[in-house]
Amino acid sequence: MQQDKHPDYRPVVFRDRAAGYAFLTRSTASSDETIEWDDGETYPVVDVEISSQSHPFYTGKARTVDSEGRIARFERRYGGAEPTAGRETDR
Template sequence: MREGIHPEYRPVVFRDRAADYAFLTRSTMSDDRIGGKTIEWEDGHTYPVVDVEISDVSHPFYTGTARVLDTAGRVERFERRYGRPGKQS
């Protein structure tokens, strides 16, 4: 790798405030995007923290609370209203 062209890769805590969940991972997020916020992690070290609005813990798809749309009903309603494509009336 060339020196001086890659961003700093360091540990960062991502915190989902909606689900009261946080996880420690590595990221290239810069200090100006983080805003200088830090958090003391379970291991006793202080890490930069990024607040996110949604994560896998609170996302409806992953939690099983996603709504399934009735696409078959929509197709039937469209066909009743406008007829079937290619069919002459």
């Protein structure tokens, strides 16, 4: 590995403002702001909009698509599927 070519890899605190949650991990992200962590050390802090604590997929608040209801509504509007027996299909 060449020297002075790669960014500095160090401990960084990522803070999710929406959820009021912060976690310490290692990253190359840089920031001018710092925060004192639980262990008494001071680390750079990076504010993020979404983390696993506020993302709908991870919190279980994600909306699911009701595909069965959409199919039933389509069939009510436009009729059921016609049988394909006896018809030639394009290839």
